[in-house]
Amino acid sequence: QxxxxxxxxxxxxxxxxxxxxxxxxxxxxxxxxxxxxxxxPGKERELVATITGGGRTNYADSVKGRxxxxxxxxxxxVYLQMNSLKPxxxxxxxxxxxxxxxxxLYWGQGTQVTVSS
Numbered sequence: 001q002x003x004x005x006x007x008x009x010x011x012x013x014x015x016x017x018x019x020x021x022x023x024x025x026x027x028x029x030x031x032x033x034x035x036x037x038x039x040x041p042g043k044e045r046e047l048v049a050t051i052t053g054g055g056r057t058n059y060a061d062s063v064k065g066r067x068x069x070x071x072x073x074x075x076x077x078v079y080l081q082m083n084s085l086k087p088x089x090x091x092x093x094x095x096x097x098x099x100x101x102x103x104x105l106y107w108g109q110g111t112q113v114t115v116s117s
Contacts, residue, residue, distance in 0.1 A: 002026035002106045004095045009111030012085055016115075020080040022095030022108060029053070029071055032099045034078045036069060038091035038113075045094070049080060053100050063089075085115045 008020040020036070031053050039045040049069040050058045057069050068081040078095065095108035 002097075002104075004097060004106055004108035006093065006095050006108045006111040009093060009113045011114045011116065014085060014087055014115055014117050016085050017081070017083045018085065018113060020082065020093055020095075020111060020113070022078045022080075024076050024078075024097065027097055027099050027106065029076055029078055029097065030073050032097045034069075034071070035096040036078075036080045037094045037096055038089075039094070039110075040088075040091040043091075046091075048093070051078060082113070085113075087115045087117045089113060090115050 003025045005023050006020060008018060010018060012018055033052050035050045036048045037045050038048050048060050048063055049067055051069045051071055059067060066084045071078045090113060092110040092112050094110045097106045
């Protein structure tokens, strides 16, 4: 019943920007902890950013100051604004959510971000 759908990935030059979207059905993001993860070839999946149901945010050191996670409650959508992109940001980006008060974890299918030098 729960579905997370990412969009907004693509090819961008170093220094450019992209905005990723994660649209949810079956859960309400304002009642969940929502994360963006990424996985580059040959590397483990990495937590990039987090937003709580109350709107508190956290970021990996590697993206702090460049990425911003946000949420539109009316659209039940979480965003990841990515600025000053670097080639090392190249990865598949995944939306992940844990509803408040549960241990259930939900994943989107991912969206590819490729940053060229």
